[in-house]
Amino acid sequence: MNRRSFLLTTASLISPPADFLRNAATGEISRPADDGRNLVEGLAQAPNVSSSGPWYAVMRRCGQINYNDRDPLTIDAEAWGDYWASLKVDAVLLNGGGIVAFYPTQVPHHHRSEFLGTRDLFGEMVAAMKRRRIRAVARMDCNLAYEDALKAHPEWFERNQDGSPRPHGESPWLFATCMFSTYFSEQMPAIYREINQHYPIDGFFTNGWPSTGALPVCYCKNCRRLFEKLGGVPPTETDASNPLYRKYYEAYMDRVQEIWHLWDNIAHERNPQSVYVGNLGGGLDTVKDLKQISQVAAWFNADHQGRSGETAIWDCAQQGRVAYSVMQGRTVTNVAGAYSNAQPTWRHVSKAPAELTLWLAQSTASGMVPWFHWLGGSPEDTRWREVGRSFFDWLAANEAHFRNRHSLADVAVLYPQRTVAFYSRPNSRRPRHRGGPIDYLQGLYYALLEGRFFFDFVHEGDLNPVTLRKYRALLIPNAAYLGDTQCNVIRQYVKDGGSLLATFETSRYTEWGDSRRDFQLADVFGAHAAGEVIGPKGNSYARMEAQHPILEGFKGTALLPGAENRVSITADSIPLVLSVVPAYPAFPPEMVYPRTPRTTEPAAVFREIGNSRVAYFAGDVDRTCWRSGNSDLSQLLQNAIRWVSGPDSVVSVNGVGLIEAFAWETEPGYALHLLNYTNPNMTHGAIRNIYPLGPQQVRFRVNERRSIKTVRALRAATNLKFQQQRETVTFELPGIADYEVVALV
Numbered sequence: 194m195n196r197r198s199f200l201l202t203t204a205s206l207i208s209p210p211a212d213f214l215r216n217a218a219t220g221e222i223s224r225p226a227d228d229g230r231n232l233v234e235g236l237a238q239a240p241n242v243s244s245s246g247p248w249y250a251v252m253r254r255c256g257q258i259n260y261n262d263r264d265p266l267t268i269d270a271e272a273w274g275d276y277w278a279s280l281k282v283d284a285v286l287l288n289g290g291g292i293v294a295f296y297p298t299q300v301p302h303h304h305r306s307e308f309l310g311t312r313d314l315f316g317e318m319v320a321a322m323k324r325r326r327i328r329a330v331a332r333m334d335c336n337l338a339y340e341d342a343l344k345a346h347p348e349w350f351e352r353n354q355d356g357s358p359r360p361h362g363e364s365p366w367l368f369a370t371c372m373f374s375t376y377f378s379e380q381m382p383a384i385y386r387e388i389n390q391h392y393p394i395d396g397f398f399t400n401g402w403p404s405t406g407a408l409p410v411c412y413c414k415n416c417r418r419l420f421e422k423l424g425g426v427p428p429t430e431t432d433a434s435n436p437l438y439r440k441y442y443e444a445y446m447d448r449v450q451e452i453w454h455l456w457d458n459i460a461h462e463r464n465p466q467s468v469y470v471g472n473l474g475g476g477l478d479t480v481k482d483l484k485q486i487s488q489v490a491a492w493f494n495a496d497h498q499g500r501s502g503e504t505a506i507w508d509c510a511q512q513g514r515v516a517y518s519v520m521q522g523r524t525v526t527n528v529a530g531a532y533s534n535a536q537p538t539w540r541h542v543s544k545a546p547a548e549l550t551l552w553l554a555q556s557t558a559s560g561m562v563p564w565f566h567w568l569g570g571s572p573e574d575t576r577w578r579e580v581g582r583s584f585f586d587w588l589a590a591n592e593a594h595f596r597n598r599h600s601l602a603d604v605a606v607l608y609p610q611r612t613v614a615f616y617s618r619p620n621s622r623r624p625r626h627r628g629g630p631i632d633y634l635q636g637l638y639y640a641l642l643e644g645r646f647f648f649d650f651v652h653e654g655d656l657n658p659v660t661l662r663k664y665r666a667l668l669i670p671n672a673a674y675l676g677d678t679q680c681n682v683i684r685q686y687v688k689d690g691g692s693l694l695a696t697f698e699t700s701r702y703t704e705w706g707d708s709r710r711d712f713q714l715a716d717v718f719g720a721h722a723a724g725e726v727i728g729p730k731g732n733s734y735a736r737m738e739a740q741h742p743i744l745e746g747f748k749g750t751a752l753l754p755g756a757e758n759r760v761s762i763t764a765d766s767i768p769l770v771l772s773v774v775p776a777y778p779a780f781p782p783e784m785v786y787p788r789t790p791r792t793t794e795p796a797a798v799f800r801e802i803g804n805s806r807v808a809y810f811a812g813d814v815d816r817t818c819w820r821s822g823n824s825d826l827s828q829l830l831q832n833a834i835r836w837v838s839g840p841d842s843v844v845s846v847n848g849v850g851l852i853e854a855f856a857w858e859t860e861p862g863y864a865l866h867l868l869n870y871t872n873p874n875m876t877h878g879a880i881r882n883i884y885p886l887g888p889q890q891v892r893f894r895v896n897e898r899r900s901i902k903t904v905r906a907l908r909a910a911t912n913l914k915f916q917q918q919r920e921t922v923t924f925e926l927p928g929i930a931d932y933e934v935v936a937l938v
């Protein structure tokens with residue numbers, strides 16, 4: 194496109210939209226002559242407008258083609274339009290600008306693609322989507338800019354302590370921009386407004402910002418000024434024990450909210466239904482406060498594209514749970530990388546189809562909208578295409594059953610944001626006993642999967658009586674950093690009949706990590722901290738001292754494995770169930786015998802107060818379970834969860850296999866999602882084969898007045914025999930391949 198047709202396009206925005214029509218029967222699109230108006234025909238059409246909310250609130254499928262600087266030479270916009278239409282996506286993310294402009298921009302220092310020539314690639318791509326009634330979201334990048342911008346606007350860029358700018362590791366001709374500079378408050382807005390003015394887009398997305406990871410510290414003039422206001426200089430250690438860092442954290446979160454809000458308002462300038470969405474993700478491991486971000490975010494995009502190393506396959510479902518805990522039914526998408534994004538990463542070959550499908554399946558099971566992503570406009574590997582197409586086809590054919598109303602889970606797991614963010618960050622001066630920031634939650638999670646529990650995450654910023662009311666038990670995996678307010682809510686929850694499981698240093702510190710003399714929840718635990726943490730030490734044990742439901746199944750042993758770290762505690766006059774056997778040498782064998790075989794120090798405290806049951810473990814049993822993979826510790830945790838949550842859970846699934854389960858009330862009825870993780874590549878390497886599971890016995894409690902007419906396995910595409918007695922529906926699911934969704938209508 195030359196400058197003339199670019200201007201024509203601009204002019205056509207204010208003239209009546211061109212008459213493009215899609216033939217509903219054949220899907221064919223009639224196009225008028227190419228008079229330069231073809232970019233805007235989508236304006237007249239408003240696909241997927243729902244009376245119940247903006248377009249993105251009802252979106253169920255999303256795609257992204259992430260084209261590169263060179264792609265304008267070869268990319269075929271219409272072919273991409275056809276591909277995305279074949280996936281029946283509601284929206285596609287298309288590279289607009291930021292680092293590289295894919296249209297003839299007039300904004301100074303907004304770098305045009307070297308290979309753009311006379312093309313308006315972004316405009317063509319938007320038009321190709323609009324012709325197919327697909328929403329177009331401009332994918333932007335605000336994090337890097339070229340050297341000419343650095344020369345003209347040195348104040349836009351992040352600086353090291355010596356004042357040098359920060360070049361990108363792999364593309365050192367690009368430099369990191371600073372969020373506190375006018376690059377974010379003026380330059381990006383100028384670019385957004387230019388795109389708003391020329392293209393019929395439905396929103397903006399920024400790659401890489403704000404992210405949920407650790408906060409960078411920048412030494413540019415803006416940031417030095419900010420730190421001066423906060424009362425110091427930029428700290429070298431980003432540790433919450435540093436009072437200046439605490440203030441910086443708050444200022445940083447304020448700025449994130451301010452920028453998000455500003456950019457969202459600019460999106461609205463074009464159209465009230467247009468939206469800005471940032472880049473979040475990070476799975477369980479988040480430093481930035483998601484609750485705060487959710488207050489400005491109309492749409493949460495998790496950029497959680499794949500896994501590497503020893504990361505478990507359920508990493509994507511965990512992301513869904515974290516996002517749901519703050520969005521609570523509002524739009525959440527998750528990016529699934531169709532390329533092989535393990536370590537090392539390959540951007541231009543496909544991920545194993547079975548791995549990719551299970552990743553997409555976890556997105557939908559956990560209530561997220563899958564966002565299917567490929568990199569590069571002219572792929573030489575096209576194997577990923579059919580993987581996305583067949584999964585999205587199936588989603589579209591069963592769309593109503595993916596419209597969730599709310600989760601039916603009756604167990605809550607506290608998502609301890611500040612403990613994850615501050616308690617044991619790598620590189621901070623953390624005490625030896627502290628594991629990785631998410632190890633505690635990982636261990637509990639594994640036990641929850643093995644025990645086939647139905648649970649939700651509750652974000653600690655959302656701890657209140659209304660949120661907790663629907664759950665029979667609250668599980669707290671070492672929420673060491675907990676504010677007084679949160680502790681009071683937990684105390685009241687137990688008083689009101691809720692049950693509790695907590696581990697290790699839960700409530701031992703304030704929300705910023707200042708030490709308390711005792712657990713703030715000591716009265717609830719019925720236990721008091723009697724000293725510093727002991728550990729890390731292997732070869733310690735818990736001795737079974739009395740019969741208790743929590744010890745069910747441990748026949749033939751007097752000892753259970755001990756936690757690697759423990760708080761030494763005293764208990765309020767309660768029968769001793771598990772006592773601590775302190776660590777003793779594990780080598781050489783001649784020395785392996787307990788020096789103190791029996792103590793009265795409790796390893797855990799179990800109490801019943803009215804209808805409430807409280808289980809408190811003084812050791813980091815959850816983290817030790819995760820680190821060791823020990824099956825006794827998982828069994829102990831499962832027994833404890835079962836004991837605090839009580840019998841007759843809302844849904845139960847009995848059978849062989851490691852699965853993850855979600856139960857939703859949906860618009861048409863109910864949906865039970867079952868993910869089969871039983872696989873040798875469950876915790877390493879890409880899933881390449883599926884090992885199907887046999888029959889599963891399901892009990893599903895529905896609303897008492899609801900008479901179920903059909904129970905259908907949507908992946909197997911078969912109706913199941915079932916029985917309903919009052920509110921309980923029972924049926925046998927003959928098997929699960931990789932993923933099954935059973936719809937009860």
Ligand SMILES: [Zn+2]
Binds near residue numbers: 350371
């Ligand atoms: Zn800065």
